[in-house]
Amino acid sequence: MVHLEQPRLSGLGRNPAAPADVLVRLATHKAGRHGLSLRKGRLPDVVVEALLIHGGRDSAVLLRGGRVSPAMRRRIAEHPDPAIRDAHADFVRTMVERGASLGIENLVEAYGRPPAELAVASDPKLRAMVAEAWQDRPMAVQSALLTDPDPGVRAAATRAEHPGVPPEHHERCLADPAVQANVARRLPLTPNQFARLLETGDKSVLHAVADNPNLTADMVAQLQDRADPEVRVAVAFSRHVTPETRDRLLALVEAEKAAGGIDAWVALDWSSNKPSWLRDAPLAERLTYLDCPHAVFRQVLATSRDLPDEAWQRLDNDPDVSVRRTAARRPDTPPQVLLRLLRAHGDVFHIRPLLVDHPNFPRRTLRSFVDEPDPQVRVLALQDPKLPVTELRRFAEFEEESLRAGAARHPNITPQLLERLLMDPEPKVADDAAANPMLPRPRMDRILTEAGL
DSSP states (O other): OOOSSOHHHHHHHHOTTOOHHHHHHHTTSHHHHHHHHTOOSOOOHHHHHHHHHHHHHHHHTTOOGGGSOHHHHHHHHTOSOHHHHTHHHHHHHHHHHHTOOOOHHHHHHHHTSOHHHHTTOSOHHHHHHHHHHOTTOOHHHHHHHHTOSSHHHHHHHTSSSSSOOOGGGHHHHHTOTTTHHHHHTTSOOOHHHHHHHHHTOOHHHHHHHHHOTTOOHHHHHHHTTOOOHHHHHHHHTSTTSOHHHHHHHHHHHHHHHHTTOHHHHHHHHTOOOOOGGGGGSOHHHHHGGGGOSSHHHHHHHTTOSOOOHHHHHHHHTOSSHHHHHHHTTSTTOOHHHHHHHHHHHOOOTTSSSOGGGSTTSOGGGGGGGGGOSSHHHHGGGGGOTTOOHHHHHHHHHOSOHHHHHHHHHOTTOOHHHHHHHHTOSSHHHHHHHHHOTTSOHHHHHHHHHHTTO
8 A cells, every 4th residue: 555645755664675774764754654564574673663652552553473573572562651552452452343354363462362261251242253263263162152142153153164063053053043144055954954044035045055065956946946146146057957057047147137237247247156066076077068158167177187188278269268367277288378368368466376477488478578569468578577677668658557666666677767766646656666675775865855854
């Protein structure tokens, strides 16, 4: 996140090459403290002291764990100002009261008690938070949470797949309105349990039942005539329906979406439901889905690792780019397939590892991406750590902010080019330029002086 008013100060706070005296001066300014809060690694003790003086409680909230030395942790714990001394614990308690998610280590540190004791605390909001955060809890603790008198605690205990619900609690949980939707999504259901869940009339329970991968063919057949778009999509993704039924159900939802139906749009484009069962099907069965008209089935098929060459050729040339991207993640993808895909569509930067980091990708070709007309493809040239400065200058002049910011982050940039990008009108570009470790120390001092620090 960039400090919009003083991006060079926030960027300098993240700069791994900034020495301690620079960081101390940054601690006196709100934008500098913002950058320091995003800085990776342990902060020097002198910087922590400066943050406590100038940032007070707001900075103390984040000064914990590996960010500070043991000596400074003791210093904060014994601080004469209770606002600083209790900053992190007060923050955690506030988050618990609001129901915000926190890690179990935060709860243990703030309350000073082990997880097993927190799980039986008097505050139901704290017990619910423990139920969400302590995912490797013993089954004895889970059983107690499943029978907790507070419905919010029971719901929190069943929200995640693990540690699960032991068999002796199945019937109780399936009858409990607080947790029905959570457990109906995962537990194997008897015909009577299935029928009772449908009789609740609860939409969330119906959706959960439809998503349950353990449904029998008879249960799936009973859901086929439901008009709810999410149920139709879930049934269409089942292993128990014929291709004709699948096509009919998805066509109905597509028609609703085309007519402006929000529920249909969500069911098709935003649901996480996929035919995951296909991953474990025998190879011969999986291969029959090469011709499936619905891309999600071909995408799941492309997660396989044992397909014959002819199947990979089909998937590498699939009309749906998501299928081609999934297939390209197999270990032995040919270099030319990776290169063709990235030249046509670029990479997806929120999915790691990147395809340009695939062992078979010809990284020597990265430099040639500078001339690609599509900015989403052109940006891949910046993945070459030795991209020449002449090319980085071109990136610094491109209209797209993301390309200029990419140049500002590049390890091969020169101080002269960094100077230009520090003055970029877009805060993100200036922030990234200030955060580049190639920034000379004299320029760091000038940034501070210009800000009056």
